[in-house]
Amino acid sequence: MDMKILVVDDEEDVKSLFEQKFRREIRGGQFEFSFAFSGEEALEFMQNHPSEVVMILSDINMPGMSGIELLKKIRADHPSAPPQVMMITAYGDAANHDQAMQLGADDFLTKPVNFNELKEKLLLL
Amino acid sequence: MHFIVAFFLVQYAHSVMKHTDHASKWDNFFKYARIVIFSLIATYYIANSPDWFGWIWNLGLLGLVRFFNQNDDFKSIRSTTQSVLPFVGISMVNDFFEQVFPKFFHSYEQFFQIALSFAFIFCFVIWFYARKQQKVLTQEREERLREEQIAKETKLSLEYLVAERTQELTQQKEELQKAIEELKATQNQLIQSEKMASLGELTAGIAHEIQNPLNFVNNFSEVSVELCQELEEEIDKTGIDDNDKDYIKGIISDLSQNQQKITHHGKRADSIVKGMLQHSRASSGEKEPVEVNALADEYMRLAYHGLRAKDKEFNAALVTDFDATIGTVNVLPQDLGRVFLNLFTNAFYAVAEKKRKLTEAGQLGDYKPEVKISTKKFDNKLYIRVSDNGTGMPEHVKAKIFQPFFTTKPTGQGTGLGLSMSYDIITNGHGGVLEVDTVEGEKTEFRITIPIA
Numbered sequence: 329m330d331m332k333i334l335v336v337d338d339e340e341d342v343k344s345l346f347e348q349k350f351r352r353e354i355r356g357g358q359f360e361f362s363f364a365f366s367g368e369e370a371l372e373f374m375q376n377h378p379s380e381v382v383m384i385l386s387d388i389n390m391p392g393m394s395g396i397e398l399l400k401k402i403r404a405d406h407p408s409a410p411p412q413v414m415m416i417t418a419y420g421d422a423a424n425h426d427q428a429m430q431l432g433a434d435d436f437l438t439k440p441v442n443f444n445e446l447k448e449k450l451l452l453l
Numbered sequence: 454m455h456f457i458v459a460f461f462l463v464q465y466a467h468s469v470m471k472h473t474d475h476a477s478k479w480d481n482f483f484k485y486a487r488i489v490i491f492s493l494i495a496t497y498y499i500a501n502s503p504d505w506f507g508w509i510w511n512l513g514l515l516g517l518v519r520f521f522n523q524n525d526d527f528k529s530i531r532s533t534t535q536s537v538l539p540f541v542g543i544s545m546v547n548d549f550f551e552q553v554f555p556k557f558f559h560s561y562e563q564f565f566q567i568a569l570s571f572a573f574i575f576c577f578v579i580w581f582y583a584r585k586q587q588k589v590l591t592q593e594r595e596e597r598l599r600e601e602q603i604a605k606e607t608k609l610s611l612e613y614l615v616a617e618r619t620q621e622l623t624q625q626k627e628e629l630q631k632a633i634e635e636l637k638a639t640q641n642q643l644i645q646s647e648k649m650a651s652l653g654e655l656t657a658g659i660a661h662e663i664q665n666p667l668n669f670v671n672n673f674s675e676v677s678v679e680l681c682q683e684l685e686e687e688i689d690k691t692g693i694d695d696n697d698k699d700y701i702k703g704i705i706s707d708l709s710q711n712q713q714k715i716t717h718h719g720k721r722a723d724s725i726v727k728g729m730l731q732h733s734r735a736s737s738g739e740k741e742p743v744e745v746n747a748l749a750d751e752y753m754r755l756a757y758h759g760l761r762a763k764d765k766e767f768n769a770a771l772v773t774d775f776d777a778t779i780g781t782v783n784v785l786p787q788d789l790g791r792v793f794l795n796l797f798t799n800a801f802y803a804v805a806e807k808k809r810k811l812t813e814a815g816q817l818g819d820y821k822p823e824v825k826i827s828t829k830k831f832d833n834k835l836y837i838r839v840s841d842n843g844t845g846m847p848e849h850v851k852a853k854i855f856q857p858f859f860t861t862k863p864t865g866q867g868t869g870l871g872l873s874m875s876y877d878i879i880t881n882g883h884g885g886v887l888e889v890d891t892v893e894g895e896k897t898e899f900r901i902t903i904p905i906a
Binding site (some may be wrong): 348 | 665671680
C-alpha cells in the first residue's frame with residue numbers, strides 16, 4: 329500500500345528535506361509525497377486528485393491562504409471521506425493549537441519538526 | 454495779680470507739656486516752680502506786702518519767660534508765654550513811677566491801674582485762646598494717633614495676609630516641584646520600559662525570522678548525516694577495491710563529522726533563539742498562589758549546584774533572610790523562577806569571578822564569597838533582594854544590563870538575554886520594578902518590587 333501525503337508549506341526546501349528524510353519509505357513504497365507551496369495550490373491539487381490524498385501536513389503561517397483557512401476549506405469541501413490534517417507551525421502556543429484542533433485538525437506539531445516522531449505517527453495510520 | 458499770672462503761666466506750660474514727649478522730664482521743674490510761687494506769695498503776705506516785692510515777681514516772671522524762650526522743649530508755647538511781657542512791662546513802669554515819682558503816679562494812678570488791668574486781661578485772653586487752640590491740636594493729635602493705630606493694624610493684618618499667601622505659594626511651588634520631579638522619574642521609567650519592550654519585541658521578531666532558516670540548517674545537516682550512513686552501507690555492497698573503499702569511507706566520515714558540527718552549532722543557535730522567543734512568551738501562563746520564599750530558595754540551590762557541577766572548586770555562602778509572613782503570593786511561577794535563576798546565576802558568577810581574579814593577583818586574603826536573598830512583605834508590596842559581594846559593575850555596564858544580548862561573559866557562556874527577560878517578566882508580567890545597585894569591585898544588589906493585589 330502506498331499512502332498519499334500532501335505537504336503544504338511556502339518554503340520550497342521542505343520538498344527536498346521530506347524526500348531525503350523519507351527516502352527509504354518512499355523507495356519502499358510506503359509513502360508517496362506530493363507538495364504544494366501555498367494553500368491555493370493545495371486546494372487545486374486536491375481538486376485534480378480527488379479522494380487520493382490520505383494525509384495533509386500543512387504549515388499555518390503562509391502568505392495568501394493560511395493553513396487555518398485551508399483547514400476550514402478542506403473540512404467544508406470534503407465532508408465525506410475527509411483526509412487527515414496535521415498542522416505544523418513555528419508558533420506552538422496554546423491559542424494556535426486550540427484553534428487548529430477546534431477546526432478539525434487531527435494533530436498539531438511545532439517546528440522544528442521531529443522527523444522520527446512524525447514518521448512514527450505516519451506509520452500508525 | 455503777679456501771683457495769679459505766674460501761677461497760671463506755670464499751670465498752662467505744664468498742661469501743654471503733658472501732651473509732649475518731654476512730659477516726665479519737666480515734671481519736677483513744674484513742681485518746684487509751683488512751690489517757689491507759693492512760697493513767694495506766702496513771703497509777700499508774711500512780710501506785710503512790701504512795695505518792692507513787685508520787682509521780685511517781675512524779675513521772676515521775666516526769668517521764667519526767658520527760660521521758656523531759651524529751651525527748645527518749650528518752642529510750642531513760646532509765643533503764648535511772651536504775652537506775659539506787656540503785663541510785666543507795665544507793672545515795672547507802674548512800680549517805677551510809684552517809687553520815683555509818687556506824686557505823678559498818684560495823680561494818674563487810675564490810668565496806670567487800667568493799663569495794668571488791660572495787660573492782665575490781655576494775658577488771660579491770649580492764654581484762653583491758646584488753650585482753645587491747644588485743645589483743637591490735642592484733638593487733632595489724638596485723631597491722628599487713632600488713625601495711625603488703625604493704619605498700623607491694617608498694615609499688620611496685611612502683612613499677615615501676605616505672609617500667609619507667601620507660605621501658600623511656597624508650599625504650592627514645592628508641591629509643583631515635587632510633582633515635576635515625579636513626572637520626570639516616571640517619564641524616565643516609561644522611556645526605559647518602552648525601550649525594553651520594543652527591544653523585547655524586536656528580539657522576539659528576529660528570533661522568529663531566524664528560526665525557520667535555522668530549522669532548515671539543522672534538518673538538512675541531520676539528514677545529511679543519515680545520508681552519509683546510507684552511502685557507507687551502499688559502498689559496502691559494491692565491488693570497489695578495498696583501498697579505494699577505505700579512502701571513500703574516510704571522506705564520507707569527514708563529511709559526516711562536518712554535518713554533525715553543523716548540527717551541533719545549529720542547535721546552539723537554536724537554544725539562543727528559543728531564549729529570545731521566551732521574551733514574547735514571558736506573559737503567557739496564569740498567575741497562581743506561590744510560596745515565594747520556597748521558590749527563591751529552590752532556585753538559589755538550583756543555580757548553586759548548577760555552577761558546582763561545572764566547577765568543583767566553586768564555593769559560596771548562601772544567606773537567606775526570608776519574611777515568614779509572606780505566605781503565598783499570586784505570581785507567574787515559571788517566569789519568576791526564571792528571574793530567580795538568572796539573578797542567582799549572575800550572583801554566583803560574580804563571586805566566582807572575583808575569587809578567580811583575587812587568586813590570580815594573589816590577594817585572596819580572607820575573601821568569602823557570599824550570595825544573599827532577602828524577602829519582605831510591606832504595605833501590599835513584595836520586596837525581594839538578591840545581593841552578592843562579587844565583582845560589581847562599572848557605570849557603563851550597569852546602564853546596559855537590561856538590554857537584550859548585552860553580556861560581559863565570554864562567548865558561549867551567556868546569551869545576554871537573562872536580565873532583559875527578567876526585566877520583562879517583572880515589569881510587564883508582574884507590574885513591578887526591577888532595579889540594580891552596584892559598587893564596582895565590591896557588590897551588586899538586585900531589587901524586585903512586586904505589588905500584591
